[in-house]
Amino acid sequence: MPSIKDVARHAGVSTTTVSRVMNNFPNISESTRKKVFDSIRTLDYHPDYIARSLSKKQSLIIGVIIPDCSHMFFSELVKHIEMTAQNNGYKILLCNSLDDKEKELSYINMLKEKRVDGIIMGSHLINTEAYKSIEKPIITFDRCLDDKIPYVGSDNFTGGVLATQHLIDRGCKKLLHISGSLKLTSLANKRSDGFKLTCLENNVSYQIIEYQHTKLTFDYFYDFIEKEVSKFLHTVDGVFCSNDMLAYALYVYCLNNNLTVPEDIKIIGYDNSQFTRILQNPKITTIAQPIQILGELLCSNIIRLIEHDEQAKVYSQIVAVELVQGTTT
């Protein structure tokens, strides 16, 4: 059975280079990559990863727990996490927690069992205590669990301010904010703080309606609007929606119920996800989260935590958002 030295000799490079190519390090020339892969194929070389990871006490796997990978924001976030992992020799184990606390918990247990080296947590169902008992690297998306657990998120407060100020600048006087559950300790709730403060500072009347956090589909939102929001729609002239899918559902509801957007009601969303960027009619005015940067930071920070054995301090990071003008305001 061939060794890594045989591959290096065959390709005319060092064993370090072979290792780097195999772990998909960036900054390796295409010609070197090709030489190494040709030699790997010719010699039919394959190291035993489980043995290697046991000797290193590493699985080279990062657990990624999100609510739902078919949600258009998270599908992109996962893509950028995975690309960054791949560039650093890691793979990702994907979990959709959906509506299921036990599923979220079983993934946390897996972390304790050392089957993954660290975890990126983008799902927010379980209380903080369950996380504090983990002694392995963990990083959260948009959630501040504890001083010791770093997070990565976008600047939700400023996002809320930008969205609300934009509606006011467009002439709105009676604002509505539709938000995820404010009881959960999600940093996304700071959008609602930004909304309230901006309304108060501008003497604009406002109200806030909360939906259940774990349902993120168009059908759920349309139904929610019909049942819980529609009775207020004739008393407001601007709505700040906490995500784009909700904003689109509201737009469609208005269209179906003889409310003109943006004349009768102005609508602004949040995310600028793939769906919003592709959609041509309407172009939804929204607050853009830098999804690629968020994914890259989540992944590179968890790798720093894993590889520096928690001695290196990893700080929480907040990334800037920006307004994208569409046709709904």
Place this chain on the structure above:
Amino acid sequence: MPSIKDVARHAGVSTTTVSRVMNNFPNISESTRKKVFDSIRTLDYHPDYIARSLSKKQSLIIGVIIPDCSHMFFSELVKHIEMTAQNNGYKILLCNSLDDKEKELSYINMLKEKRVDGIIMGSHLINTEAYKSIEKPIITFDRCLDDKIPYVGSDNFTGGVLATQHLIDRGCKKLLHISGSLKLTSLANKRSDGFKLTCLENNVSYQIIEYQHTKLTFDYFYDFIEKEVSKFLHTVDGVFCSNDMLAYALYVYCLNNNLTVPEDIKIIGYDNSQFTRILQNPKITTIAQPIQILGELLCSNIIRLIEHDEQAKVYSQIVAVELVQGTTT
């Protein structure tokens, strides 16, 4: 350190029940699940998965290789694969091959290294030989590599026939089919066979234009239409697009260039992905693939292959598609 027996005793159930709860088997009552999880928490029980998987020579991980998890068809497919895996005590390792043959190859090598128990292959860049050298369970999506490697796919040929016959029934006389590369050994190419045969049987003139298979974004398709397709659009009255994103890009292109849909040109897509189901204007006429069934079959079949040590024959499966009438035809 507590054992599984301690948990079983504490919860007042059998060790088998504890194991089933931990592996998220279906058909366990909520009260039993709760009792077991409470005991697990109280005793702070966590088995060592790596040791367990080594003793079983199993990692309990399935590799899933797809082109791009942010693509709206694949994001849903992955969700249903992951849910089925979870119900059977497996996790999934996700890889986006994107445009990168080496990345696809590195995942195949990982399979050889036993880091995963089996692989679901939905990416189609590398030639068949690389797959034949794998002696571990593998199942492909929409690709027939070899008699010995089972696949799961939708009935692409019938999909092509349904789409084409629908355009003809709506009065189209000059048809265009825009397809992924027909050089690749993808079963999706059978859509084009169905298209051709139906045109010939109905004495309808036709042409086929191919795009590069690995690019699946709205921007790529819009650009491709502008450069490669637009010159033919005034000579056709019906277009069968090989996916919905392409169909939407074509619709938007027509809108921007004074071609009325469906009056001047009728457009039919393929997939009925989440994007299409949510989009209200237009409702794209399309061929619906049963994404949930495809994901469930891919996952349950790979698990059968893994657990029966390839002694149980797993047959390739083709799942029925159906026409969904929208406003673009």
